[in-house]
Amino acid sequence: MKTSIQLQQQNLEEVGRRMPVPNYNRSADKIGIVHIGVGGFHRAHQAYYLHQLRQLGEASDWGICGIGLREADAKLHDIFNKQDHLYTLMVKHPDGKIEPEVIGSIVNFKMGVTDSEPVIARMANADTRIVSLTITEGGYNFNPITGEFNFDNPDIQHELRHPNDPITVYGFLTAALKRRRDNGLPAFTILSCDNIEHNGDMARKMLLAFTEVQDMRLAEWIAQEVRFPNSMVDRITPVTTKADIETLTQKYGVQDAWPVTCEPFIQWVIEDKFSNGRPDFENVGVQFVPDVGPYEKMKLRLLNAGHSVLGLLGALHGHPTINACIEDEVFKNYLRAFLDKEATPILGNIEGIDLTDYKDSLLERFANPNIKDSVSRICAESSAKLPKFLIATIHENLAIGGSIKFATLVIAAWCYYSDKQVDQDRQPLEIIDAMHNDLHDAAKETVNDPLAFVKQESLFGGLATNERFTTSYTWLVQELYQGTNIKMLMLGLL
Template sequence: MKTPIQLQQENLVDLGSRMPVPNYNRTANKTGIIHIGVGGFHRAHQAYFLHQLRQLGEASDWNICGIGLREADSKLHNVFRKQDHLYTLMVKHADGKITPEVIGSIVDFEMGTTNPESVIARMANTDTRIVSLTITEGGYNFNPTTGDFNFDNPDIQYELQNPQDPRTVYGFLTAALKRRRDAGLPAFTILICDNIEHNGDMARKMLLTFAEAQDLVLAKWIAKEVCFPNSMVDRITPVTTKADIETLARTYGLKDGWPVTCEPYIQWVVEDKFSNGRPDFEKVGVQFVPDVGPYEKMKLRLLNAGHSVLGLLGVIHGHSTINACIEDETFATYLRAFLDVEATTILGDIKGINLEDYKDSLLERFGNPNVKDSVGRICMESSAKLPKFLIATIHENLEIGGSIKFATLVIAAWCYCCDKGIDRHGHAIEIVDAMSTELYQAAKETQTDSLAFIRQESIFGNLAKNERFTDLYTEMVQKVYNDTNIKKHMVEMI
């Protein structure tokens, strides 16, 4: 057993005999990217791509400074300070092999909650050329059904009156862009790396709506100068566990307070539209295209929706991980039926993609026994995810007369989870969702009003008014409530 070495810059030479470490100078170059929302996904994806580029001797002016805008980000901030902003990426392969690597592309981290002025100045600095975001679907402050900006948010109302004391991503972006404009500096690119269809277009619409309410002249400058490239991102990144930290220390002799685990697969497709330059990411496999739309839709409606299908059905059955669902033949067959019959039919042809091969790869990835992605993580924030991943597919299939039965059972299962909060064995199901109160209140009325749950128009749109859907949903929600043997209902439909 190797004596664990603390992950720090000064220990990289010693660690280099145990695993790959950064071979580049992390302190002498510029910070070209500011990233808001430094979670596991960013560290397994965008930061990893930049690390690969730095390892090639490229992109010396594109180091990353992370930004935390939530109090919860202070935990990572403290870990990063202790570790010189280094972290370990643990790639978990299906055969049980783990390949760790120390990543060095993040060189600084600041908290907007404690020092907003410093964050604004950092974003307004001439070195900053890209501001990227992974703040989850719910962080963009818009109604998922109407697409309208939510001005009722108290933090938004505060920012409109106090532009120099921002609280949300929109307040920070507008404050920084105003300083750049006033200083005669070029605008930075705003690059969204979240699972939202047309994510760059959406972010542009939201920021301009906010900016117009705060400073109309500035909004016009942003509209003219700032690029918002659409992008599609993909890499399964489970929550780091205590066991992961212990494995790293015991097997590889490295003490890391917050490593990241991920699958081997990685993909990034980006619209090549930037305000002020970009790293040569194509040298490490990033695909730049004129239109990301078809790739975005494919990933959201197949991978992300597929995850939710397994998660919401699996949590009722009692499966704890996504790979356990795939190892269950009923779940694997049901998922493939959903992908083939309901999701693929609305995608059309996608250049360079064989959809059958892509779906095959999804089942292989979901079944990776070494990743063990929890169904609980997949079910988190379903109110923000399902309108884009699954409910949109129901709407489109209703328009063309396509099948909706597989997706509808998932909605019925979601309602049951929100209402009862237990699986078929009586074990508690934790509902982690920004709309948990609304979901529970609507779901608990289901036994007297079978359509109560789907009357939430901010989530379901007008589905409660579609007779074909409501007839099927009523039948399915009654089945789930009367018999929680979800596999029985799944088998009936396959």
């Protein structure tokens, strides 16, 4: 065990004897990117790509300032202050090898919860040319079925009445863009990096819907000046555990209060549509394309939906992690059947992608025994994920007469999970969902009305009125409620 040393800028030379560290002068970097939602994924993905560029001696005008808009972001803010915004990225390989590296591309972090002005000022600064987002599906504030902006949100109502006191991402973006326009500065690009099909288009639609009500003239300027490229992002990034922190301290002698772990695989596909310049990300493997739509759909309907298939079915069975699910042949075969028979037929051809190879790689990635991605993380906020990842696939297969049975069992499992909140061995499940109460209330009515759960039109659209779906769903959900083992149901569908 090495003598441990605190991860800070002044200690980088010593830390550099133990793992790779930034070779660039971080203090000289300008802030060109403001990023809202600095979670593990951003630090393993966009910040890592920029770090790679900086290691090549490029992009010194593109340092990242992270932004926290939630009370929960205060913990990271405090850790970043202590660690000079440095953190360790731990890449975990299937053979057990761990590659740690200190990432230095984030050079500042501001909290917008208690004082909005510093955040607005940073976004309105002439050096800021991109504002990027990882705010999760729920952060876009749209109805998952209609796709329209949710004006009933109390925070949105507050911002419409008090434009100088923003709370949500829309309030902050609008305030900053207004200041830029008034100061004669060009608009920044808004770059969504969230798992939503056409994420840039969605960000544009939602921001304009909000701004048209708050300030129509500003909305017209945004529509003309701001670019919203669609992008597809991919890297599995589990929640950091105490064991990860201890490994870093004991094996490498580095004290980092919040390192990030990830798999080796990484991908980023972006439409090359920017308002005010961009880093040369293509120099570190980012793919720029005219239309990212087919790549987005592939990833959402295969990887993200595949995660949810394993997560919800695995939760009921009692599997703790995604790799544990894949080690179970029934789960592995069930996932492959879903991918082959229900997800793939609606994708069509995707230029440069062999879908069989892609699906093979997904199973290998999910099986990585050193990632140990928890099913509880995968199941979190399912109400924001499943309409786009899985329920849309059911609707499309119903329209073409395709198979729906594999995805339908996942919906039935979601109902049982939301109602009972325990697995089939009566062990408690951790339910994390903004719609937790609504889901539970609808699911518990299943004993009286087997379709109660899927009658939530905001999530399921008209599925409850589709005879082919309801016949399959009713049988499956009743089997679950009568105590049929989830694996037996899975085997019966294979």
